[in-house]
Amino acid sequence: xxxxxxxxxxxxxxxxxxxxxxxxxxxxxxxxxxxxxxxxxxxxxxxxxxxxxxxxxxxxxxxxxxxxxxxxxxxxxxxxxxxxxxxxxxxxxxxxxxxxxxxxxxxxxxxxxxxxxxxxxxxxxxxxxxxxxxxxxxxxxxxxxxxxxxxxxxxxxxxxxxxxxxxxxxxxxxxxxxxxxxxxxxxxxxxxxxxxxxxxxxxxxxxxxxxxxxxxxxxxxxxxxxxxxxxxxxxxxxxxxxxxxxxxxxxxxxxxxxxxxxxxxxxxxxxxxxxxxxxxxxxxxxxxxxxxxxxxxxxxxxxxxxxxxxxxxxxxxxxxxxxxxxxxxxxxxxxxx
Amino acid sequence: xxxxxxxxxxxxxxxxxxxxxxxxxxxxxxxxxxxxxxxxxxxxxxxxxxxxxxxxxxxxxxxxxxxxxxxxxxxxxxxxxxxxxxxxxxxxxxxxxxxxxxxxxxxxxxxxxxxxxxxxxxxxxxxxxxxxxxxxxxxxxxxxxxxxxxxxxxxxxxxxxxxxxxxxxxxxxxxxxxxxxxxxxxxxxxxxxxxxxxxxxxxxxxxxxxxxxxxxxxxxxxxxxxxxxxxxxxxxxxxxxxxxxxxxxxxxxxxxxxxxxxxxxxxxxxxxxxxxxxxxxxxxxxxxxxxxxxxxxxxxx
Numbered sequence: 001x002x003x004x005x006x007x008x009x010x011x012x013x014x015x016x017x018x019x020x021x022x023x024x025x026x027x028x029x030x031x032x033x034x035x036x037x038x039x040x041x042x043x044x045x046x047x048x049x050x051x052x053x054x055x056x057x058x059x060x061x062x063x064x065x066x067x068x069x070x071x072x073x074x075x076x077x078x079x080x081x082x083x084x085x086x087x088x089x090x091x092x093x094x095x096x097x098x099x100x101x102x103x104x105x106x107x108x109x110x111x112x113x114x115x116x117x118x119x120x121x122x123x124x125x126x127x128x129x130x131x132x133x134x135x136x137x138x139x140x141x142x143x144x145x146x147x148x149x150x151x152x153x154x155x156x157x158x159x160x161x162x163x164x165x166x167x168x169x170x171x172x173x174x175x176x177x178x179x180x181x182x183x184x185x186x187x188x189x190x191x192x193x194x195x196x197x198x199x200x201x202x203x204x205x206x207x208x209x210x211x212x213x214x215x216x217x218x219x220x221x222x223x224x225x226x227x228x229x230x231x232x233x234x235x236x237x238x239x240x241x242x243x244x245x246x247x248x249x250x251x252x253x254x255x256x257x258x259x260x261x262x263x264x265x266x267x268x269x270x271x272x273x274x275x276x277x278x279x280x281x282x283x284x285x286x287x288x289x290x291x292x293x294x295x296x297x298x299x300x301x302x303x304x305x306x307x308x309x310x311x312x313x314x315x316x317x318x319x320x321x322x323x324x325x326x327x328x329x330x331x332x333x334x335x336x337x
Numbered sequence: 338x339x340x341x342x343x344x345x346x347x348x349x350x351x352x353x354x355x356x357x358x359x360x361x362x363x364x365x366x367x368x369x370x371x372x373x374x375x376x377x378x379x380x381x382x383x384x385x386x387x388x389x390x391x392x393x394x395x396x397x398x399x400x401x402x403x404x405x406x407x408x409x410x411x412x413x414x415x416x417x418x419x420x421x422x423x424x425x426x427x428x429x430x431x432x433x434x435x436x437x438x439x440x441x442x443x444x445x446x447x448x449x450x451x452x453x454x455x456x457x458x459x460x461x462x463x464x465x466x467x468x469x470x471x472x473x474x475x476x477x478x479x480x481x482x483x484x485x486x487x488x489x490x491x492x493x494x495x496x497x498x499x500x501x502x503x504x505x506x507x508x509x510x511x512x513x514x515x516x517x518x519x520x521x522x523x524x525x526x527x528x529x530x531x532x533x534x535x536x537x538x539x540x541x542x543x544x545x546x547x548x549x550x551x552x553x554x555x556x557x558x559x560x561x562x563x564x565x566x567x568x569x570x571x572x573x574x575x576x577x578x579x580x581x582x583x584x585x586x587x588x589x590x591x592x593x594x595x596x597x598x599x600x601x602x603x604x605x606x607x608x609x610x611x612x613x614x615x616x617x618x619x620x621x622x623x624x625x626x627x628x629x630x631x632x633x634x635x636x637x638x
Contacts, residue, residue, distance in 0.1 A: 042521040042522070042523060042524075043492070043521055158382070187381035187382055187548065188381070188548065188549075188550070188589065188592045188593060188594065189381060189588060189589060189592040189606070189608075189609065190381075191592065191594065192592050192594070192606045193606075193608075214521055214522060215522075215594065216522070216594075216596035217593075217594020217595060217596050217601065218594060219596070219598075220594065220595060220596050220597055220598040220600075220601040220602075221594060221598075221601045221602065223598075240598040241598060241599070244596065244597060244598050254523065255522055255523060256596065258522055258523050258525075258526035259522060259526075259551070259596050260526070260529065260551040260552050260554065260555035260556075261551045261595065261596055262596075263555050268530045268533065268534075269526040269529055269530050269555065270526065271523060271526045271527045271530060272523040272526075275491065275493075
């Protein structure tokens with residue numbers, strides 16, 4: 001495995017009439033080829049902004065304030081839109097949440113996949129394009145691809161549409177695939193199929209995947225590594241097993257414990273007290289401190305650094321400092337009752 | 338069990354798309370809900386859950402079948418007209434999308450007080466504003482939000498306002514159509530706790546529509562499973578999860594994502610094959626209070 005994406009100390013802000021919104025704050029992580037990294041967190045925590053800044057699809061009001069993004073060793077932080085266009089699709093592509101709005105309702109899906117193929121291989125002849133489209137559609141598990149090509153998006157189900165979107169995303173043989181809540185709009189029965197497909201394709205083609213989600217069930221099914229985001233920062237990152245069986249950040253523990261799955265029958269669900277902060281003028285120190293029952297004095301003054309727990313597992317919480325008192329976070333990965 | 342609050346008998350609803358096409362959203366659905374019960378309805382999108390809620394709330398006219406609410410046949414226009422004040426105050430609805438469910442140009446205080454004003458109910462706590470404040474405190478919002486507009490609130494807060502508005506009428510039946518689907522995990526937990534707490538306090542009957550099985554498992558007393566307009570299984574919640582009978586229920590349960598990587602990856606979801614289990618027949622009682630759609634069966638849930 002080689003490092004395919006490296007993000008260092010990235011900070012991104014949106015400049016709005018109400019002030020500067022610090023959407024991504026000092027985020028550092030790397031992605032190996034062929035792995036699935038899940039980014040989890042509440043809405044507004046900067047998951048999507050992080051992905052969009054790596055793809056450089058941010059609106060004009062946003063700016064990368066500091067930090068660097070390196071893809072395959074090349075620093076793309078200062079790339080212009082023109083340079084980026086060469087990379088998108090080939091180097092990375094994206095699947096969005098709702099397949100119904102991602103496709104053109106007036107064009108048969110086969111033509112939409114062909115369009116993506118032609119963008120990457122403009123000189124391909126008609127017959128070769130047709131073969132490539134069928135190959136892609138079979139790859140994403142659409143049965144009877146030949147007939148499906150002729151159909152319009154409205155006559156396909158949500159799961160099939162998401163497969164078509166995936167086929168389009170894979171047309172340029174990308175090395176990194178961003179999947180922003182790819183299964184939120186789908187039913188549970190279809191969700192597992194799409195997630196398994198994502199994993200299978202990623203193993204077959206060696207694509208690295210960044211999976212943005214807020215659903216821990218999805219994370220458990222598909223992710224190799226997990227990054228938990230809160231208020232624009234990565235507060236904990238580790239393998240799926242680290243995060244689920246040995247969470248160290250009080251926020252991760254709180255999120256896991258608030259899942260109905262872990263609730264003991266008849267007992268109220270655990271809730272993380274309070275609300276996420278607004279990202280305009282975030283408080284000094286740890287943004288999670290006001291909601292953290294274990295908050296220490298230093299949490300309100302200084303943002304915690306990343307503490308290393310094992311080779312793969314890091315968390316940003318002052319509680320992990322050797323000088324901090326020992327507390328029992330009551331690990332969330334154990335099912336009670 | 339206690340007496341029925343709501344009884345649905347052989348309910349069908351067909352949407353007419355155009356001259357050539359109709360969609361059967363509800364097909365011969367029968368069930369009843371007891372007083373003070375939390376009754377969950379689960380199924381994938383397009384299975385008719387929301388149509389069911391709308392029929393129960395008189396927002397849609399059923400094509401066939403009858404719905405009895407407190408003994409009143411609400412699919413009969415005459416009976417509805419005669420009992421309108423009762424029907425409109427004692428049944429309340431909460432929608433999934435709190436953005437479109439609340440008027441963005443009304444203040445929170447007015448939104449919560451509006452049903453009372455419409456029904457000319459004298460506010461027991463002096464003024465409508467005091468009443469709105471009381472209801473808000475009840476759902477965990479403080480008085481500082483009274484003069485805010487819905488777009489200024491977060492999703493969880495908006496959902497609380499919608500709940501406060503519904504509860505201001507002290508309903509005996511609360512219908513909630515996917516009330517937590519668009520909320521984050523931690524906010525979802527808060528709202529679910531709130532529902533539980535309020536239900537225990539008020540004792541209203543609750544028809545809870547969801548697609549997330551873990552939520553239903555946590556909240557509901559009895560659960561009905563639907564697919565393509567058909568009710569395939571009705572059972573007490575513990576029994577449905579421990580002993581699912583219908584192939585579709587089994588498929589649905591096996592697809593329920595488990596937040597535990599080792600467990601989750603070790604299982605493969607069973608795929609429901611409509612050809613193997615035809616959706617015909619009638620609900621049959623397989624064990625006390627547990628009904629499954631079986632061919633040739635005949636019983637009422």
